[in-house]
Amino acid sequence: MLIHTNRSDCTLRSWIKEDKPSLVHNADNRHVWRNLTDLFPHPYTEADADFWITIANQAAPSIHLAIDIDGTAVGGIGIIAGEGIARHTGQFGYWLGEAHWGKGIATTAARAMAAYAFSNSLFERLEAPVFAWNPSSMRVLEKVGFIREGVMKRSVFKDGQFTDSVMYALIKNT
Numbered sequence: 001m002l003i004h005t006n007r008s009d010c011t012l013r014s015w016i017k018e019d020k021p022s023l024v025h026n027a028d029n030r031h032v033w034r035n036l037t038d039l040f041p042h043p044y045t046e047a048d049a050d051f052w053i054t055i056a057n058q059a060a061p062s063i064h065l066a067i068d069i070d071g072t073a074v075g076g077i078g079i080i081a082g083e084g085i086a087r088h089t090g091q092f093g094y095w096l097g098e099a100h101w102g103k104g105i106a107t108t109a110a111r112a113m114a115a116y117a118f119s120n121s122l123f124e125r126l127e128a129p130v131f132a133w134n135p136s137s138m139r140v141l142e143k144v145g146f147i148r149e150g151v152m153k154r155s156v157f158k159d160g161q162f163t164d165s166v167m168y169a170l171i172k173n174t
């Protein structure tokens with residue numbers, strides 16, 4: 001799968017086995033792990049990368065893509081499809097290697113991914129719960145058009161402490 005963005009240096013594409021070194025390099029970082037669910041390992045080993053590159057491409061209707069800058073996978077972005085009554089809701093998530101923060105890459109990637117998700121008939125709602133200590137991710141979602149729906153008090157236990165999460169959502173055709 002290949003999704004073009006509004007930047008010529010940035011695409012979203014399927015993970016490939018050649019991404020293993022850059023995946024480990026960018027993902028093995030506490031500052032990244034601390035803002036994600038526990039599905040994201042820490043430390044991030046070569047075995048974790050092998051596992052991820054295999055399962056990422058077998059997840060339909062969920063979508064897991066690499067964020068590619070100039071031919072290198074510098075992060076990941078994905079949508080996990082819900083089940084049952086939530087089957088038209090997608091859990092939206094993304095991360096970038098810390099060296100690449102602050103350059104607008106996540107916003108570019110999230111905008112392209114959301115547009116792609118709404119171009120087919122599955123997803124009606126994309127939602128992203130953001131830990132209360134992560135204002136830069138809230139800003140990314142706001143720039144893409146997600147609406148802050150509310151605060152889920154003490155819904156997260158991460159890195160040894162409870163925190164609130166803030167629910168952001170984007171609805172198709174709004």
Ligand SMILES: CC(C)(COP(=O)(O)OP(=O)(O)OC[C@H]1O[C@@H](n2cnc3c(N)ncnc32)[C@H](O)[C@@H]1OP(=O)(O)O)[C@@H](O)C(=O)NCCC(=O)NCCS
Nearest residue numbers: 032035094095096101102103104105106107135136137139
């Ligand atoms: C969150 C993350 C994806 C952001 O990526 P990024 O490419 O740096 O984001 P962008 O550059 O597109 O946008 C960041 C925005 O946050 C703003 N920002 C940065 N630090 C901030 C802070 N402490 N408070 C408020 N806004 C902040 C930036 O100024 C920018 O907004 P602007 O364009 O209006 O100036 C990246 O930091 C990351 O991978 N973090 C770890 C994983 C993670 O948090 N994933 C999301 C889980 S919900």
